Amino acid sequence: MRKWKRVEGGDGPRFRSALAAHEADLLSSLVSSLLGMLDDRESSAPVDELAEITGIRTGNSVPPQDDTMKRLLPDFYRPATDHPAGSGPAESLNSALRSLHEPEIIDAKRTAAQRLLATVPPAGGKFELSEDDAQAWVSAVNDVRLALGTMLEIGPDGPDRLPHEHPMAGHLDVYQWLTVLQEYLVVSLMGGAR
Template identity: 50%
Template sequence: MRKWTRKTSLSGLRLRSEMDAREAEVLRSLVGAVTGLLTDRAQSAPQDDLAALTGLQVGNTTPPEDPRLARLLPEFHRSEPGSPDAERAGLNSALRGLHEPEIIATKIAAGSVVLETLPPQGGKIVLTAEQADAWLTALNDVRLALGTALGVDADTPDRLDSADPRAPHLDVYHWLTWMQDSLLTAMAP
């Protein structure tokens, strides 16, 4: 992948890069996997008669069991030492039920923009500012999900021993980080 560049013309800001076919295939697969996780979560939401009458979407009220989804859809409030956990659990449940459908829809829409603007066989990528924002959201979601699956934390080294089965995946994680940073840098005025 080439570093993102910024071009401004009469038609507005455009961000450009280029990917080879293999990179496009990897990114397409990762974005598709995260979008699939989110879609499954949305479809697992309970059906609510009141929601059907009002048109108000209702989401799951319990946190996801999958650690990747839990990272993408964290609790709204974290318990502090000495606070009543039952009260926090009720608040988190209510907020999750109200807001999770919109959060998931936004994340899926961002992933869809990547899939729509990424040439299937690789090649030039040209994005508007709005599409670039969606790419940043989707890249961040993929990084969070992959980082969670790999157990990436502050103590994770930049390189793992080649015998470690996570080593090639960590390289992909670093590539996603570089891509996200390059796009952010290109978007900055």
């Protein structure tokens, strides 16, 4: 992957880069997997008859069981301290907020992922993004990084490297590549990389 180049134009900034064919394939595969996870979560929501009548969509009221999806769709509220009444009020609040807002959050994640897939060069090579496309890339790459980081159990302290024989060693390299791709694009969006 080449660094991003910001080019100012009459219709706003454009962001140019290039991906090798294997990088474009890898990114497309990861984002497609993310879409599959989001689709599975959405399809697991119970049917709400009131939603069918009112048109107000509702989603799952319970958090995901899978750690990766928990990271992508975290609780809305975490009490700063333990409440004397127990965790019931926080769970009730999270349940209501999740049911109301999870469909919109999944839609936003899906839209960003689909926009990335629509703009990634299928066989690699040079490409150019609008500012809206670049924002979608940042969002979709971030979601893939969150998912992959959860699978790799990456916390604030690393790991920076895994032993070569570790079954996830190659995945850490992919995580780090995604981090660089996202960082350079964010810097370019902020106007710093020219």
